[in-house]
Amino acid sequence: MAGPVVAAGYRGFDPSACTYGSAEQVTERLGAYAEMGYTDVIVRHLAEDQGEVLASFARLGEVRAALSTA
Numbered sequence: 877m878a879g880p881v882v883a884a885g886y887r888g889f890d891p892s893a894c895t896y897g898s899a900e901q902v903t904e905r906l907g908a909y910a911e912m913g914y915t916d917v918i919v920r921h922l923a924e925d926q927g928e929v930l931a932s933f934a935r936l937g938e939v940r941a942a943l944s945t946a
Contacts, residue, residue, distance in 0.1 A: 882896065
């Protein structure tokens with residue numbers, strides 16, 4: 877879902893500034909940011925469907941758990 881929206885210039889962001897994908901991909905990218913010293917992220921959901929947003933939150937829970945054990 878995010879790929880085409882980000883590629884089209886979501887909110888004027890450079891596509892390289894956005895992190896999206898599978899829980900594993902997001903964990904890898906946020907882990908790299910953590911190694912650089914970043915401690916906070918801003919999450920925006922592109923989905924409008926409540927079920928899709930809730931599924932995204934569940935995946936973010938997986939990411940948080942993976943980063944906590946890293």
